[in-house]
Structures are given as structure tokens and as C-alpha cells.
Amino acid sequence: DAKTTQPTSMDCAEGRAANLPCNHSTISGNEYVYWYRQIHSQGPQYIIHGLKNNETNEMASLIITEDRKSSTLILPHATLRDTAVYYCIVRVGGNAGNMLTFGGGTRLMVKP
């Protein structure tokens, strides 16, 4: 019972913004949205997370809709090194110790 739905794959031109969508229509009020990515053969890497408000850090921006049923991860200027599988995950916040459950993710291919 997947809590998030993501496209299987996406392409993006190098230097352009990559917009990765995620649907989480059954998200609960105390659940956060997290994004991780896994570059081929490497360990997953944390990107960003948010609850209600849009968030931005040095890697990406996270836009969460007002009803919180979907979100978009934005890589503002994609590079070839951003080619990876991107995972959108929802989980309860706080010191609950809940593990992260990874779904299938979106395979982003950044092309020259």
C-alpha cells in the first residue's frame, strides 16, 4: 500500500529546471514529505523535507500544495550529476523513530 505515487521516469535537459512530481493524497496531518535520491550504486542521499510550507536549500526547492496532497521537487539547474532515482517519502515527524519506506521513485535522466 504505497503512500506516494511518482512517475517511473523523466528526462531533463542539462541546465534546465527539473520538476519531479509526487502524489500523496492520503497524507496525514502529522506526516512530513521527504525527498531522497540515489545515484547509481551509491547510498541514498537526503535532499529536503517539509510539512506545509515550501522549503528551499542549496540542493533543491520543495513545493507542497495547500491541501498537501501533492508536492514537487525542483532542481533549478539540473546537471548531468543529478541523474539519479528520486524518492518521495511521507512519514510521521517527531522523535518517533519510524523508518523510511522507499517506493519505486522516479528515474531522472539529465541529458546534454
Added chain:
Amino acid sequence: NAGVMQNPRHLVRRRGQEARLRCSPMKGHSHVYWYRQLPEEGLKFMVYLQKENIIDESGMPKERFSAEFPKEGPSILRIQQVVRGDSAAYFCASSLAGLNTGELFFGEGSRLTVL
């Protein structure tokens, strides 16, 4: 400030042998998580440990697999009597205190090949 260290990076075992995978969390981190990734598949949670305690082992196979995180030393994932289906990448992650920020720091993984 070293990240999560896993060793060995690559391990080859014959069927029936034992595999031991080690994970040293980031400095100051007392929570460790093990994940398995079969070839061409996603990451599957196995076990969550704090120092000397198993908190959640809901993803661990019922037989042959065990994990520990002793007071001193790294966390160990042990697979007894390995079979070909155990061939996978095993990732360890650590966090500072539970998952209150949601940020897990992952190691580079240990790749087990069973012949």
C-alpha cells in the same frame, strides 16, 4: 567528520557460508538502520537499532538474519548459511536521535555476492 562507514564494500561468499557486514555510524549517532536492495529493485527496510537494543526488526527475514549494535563497536548484520537470493547491496544508515528530522545518513553499501 567521517560519514557512515560500511565494510566490506564487496563480499563474495559461497552458498552455506556466513556473511558479516559492519557499519560504523556517524560520530554522535546512536541510531542505525539497515536496508537491503536487490538487483534492479528498491530499498527495503530490514532493522532499526539503538545502542544494544533492537527497536524494529519487522523487515528482517525470520531465519538466518540477525543484527546487533553493541555498546562498543560497529553495528553488525549477520547472514548465516547464505543462499544465492541473499545477493544484494546492504545499506546502513544512521541518525542523531530517532528520525526527528527525517535525515538519515547512508553509507556506500556492502555488496554481497553469493556464488
